[in-house]
Structure formats: C-alpha cells, structure tokens
Amino acid sequence: MITKKMNDAFNNQINAEQFSSYLYLSMSAWFSTNGLPGFATWMRAQAKEEAFHGDKMFDYLLERGGKVELQKIDKPKGKWKSPLDVIKDVAAHEAKVTGLINDLVDCALEEKDHASNIFLQWFVAEQVEEEASVGEVLDRLKMVGDNPSGMFTMDLEMGKRVFQEPVAE
Ligand code: FEO
Numbered sequence: 001m002i003t004k005k006m007n008d009a010f011n012n013q014i015n016a017e018q019f020s021s022y023l024y025l026s027m028s029a030w031f032s033t034n035g036l037p038g039f040a041t042w043m044r045a046q047a048k049e050e051a052f053h054g055d056k057m058f059d060y061l062l063e064r065g066g067k068v069e070l071q072k073i074d075k076p077k078g079k080w081k082s083p084l085d086v087i088k089d090v091a092a093h094e095a096k097v098t099g100l101i102n103d104l105v106d107c108a109l110e111e112k113d114h115a116s117n118i119f120l121q122w123f124v125a126e127q128v129e130e131e132a133s134v135g136e137v138l139d140r141l142k143m144v145g146d147n148p149s150g151m152f153t154m155d156l157e158m159g160k161r162v163f164q165e166p167v168a169e
Contacts, residue, residue: 002064006116009107010061015071016100017054021047023076023093027086030078038159039083045163052165060119084141091134098127
C-alpha cells in the first residue's frame with residue numbers, strides 16, 4: 001500500500017504531466033498556424049510523450065493499490081512572439097518538471113517508499129534526456145536566427161520526429 005502523502009504527490013504529478021501535454025499541444029497549434037509544420041509535428045510528438053508520462057504514473061499508482069484522483073487541467077498559454085520564444089518556454093518548462101520529479105523522489109525517500117524511488121528513477125533519467133533534447137533545439141534555433149532558408153531546413157528536420165511509446169522495461 002502506498003502512503004497518502006505519496007499517493008497525493010503522484011496525483012499532482014499526473015496532473016503536471018497532462019498539463020505539459022496540453023501546453024505542448026497548444027505550442028503545436030501555434031507552429032501550425034505560423035507556417036512551421038515540422039515544428040508542429042515535433043511538439044505534437046512531445047505532447048504525446050507527456051501524456052505517456054502521465055499514463056505511466058497512473059498505471060503505477062493503481063498497481064500499488066493507490067487512488068487515482070484526476071484534477072482540473074489549467075488552460076495553457078496560446079500565444080508566442082517567435083519560434084525561439086516557444087522553445088525557450090519549453091526549456092523553462094522542462095527545467096520546472098525536473099524540479100517536480102526531484103521533489104517526488106525526495107517524497108519517496110522521506111516516506112521510505114523504495115518501490116516509488118526505483119520507479120521514479122526512470123523519470124529522473126528521462127528528464128536528463130528531455131532537457132538535453134530541447135537544449136539542442138534551442139541552440140540550433142539561435143544559430144538559424146532570422147535566416148529563412150535555415151529555418152526551412154530546420155523545420156523539415158523537426159518534422160521527422162515520431163513518438164514511439166517505449167516498450168515495457
Ligand atoms: Fe514529462 Fe517533459 O517531462
């Protein structure tokens with residue numbers, strides 16, 4: 001059985017992951033309406049990945065005999081000044097999520113919940129990957145600057161991303 005404190009913390013994180021998915025979906029729409037379909041595809045894949053993160057916690061909580069309590073998802077931002085402005089927001093958001101995952105690990109350690117601690121290590125590693133991948137996009141965007149042909153090429157490359165649900169470890 002999972003403790004109430006850990007159970008609540010997981011429910012909050014399920015909500016945070018779903019909000020991330022919603023935010024990235026909103027960003028995908030922004031890219032679509034601003035002539036960057038490749039970036040839109042990339043953000044759409046990112047949104048699916050976030051929903052998968054939420055589902056992974058949802059399944060784990062049920063497996064532990066916990067109580068899933070879904071919460072209201074906040075309205076995400078819908079307007080940005082430029083592609084760089086969007087990707088800067090993604091980077092800031094991922095840094096925030098890393099902090100939330102670290103807090104969850106702290107909670108697991110305080111509750112002496114070793115199973116949750118092990119489960120959360122996947123998310124710790126995932127955040128390293130996520131921050132690195134958005135950091136790469138950010139660096140490339142800064143290099144492209146206002147160069148239209150550079151942006152066109154980058155958009156084509158961004159459009160190659162496909163989300164594949166990781167197979168069970
Ligand atoms: Fe679920 Fe991008 O962290």
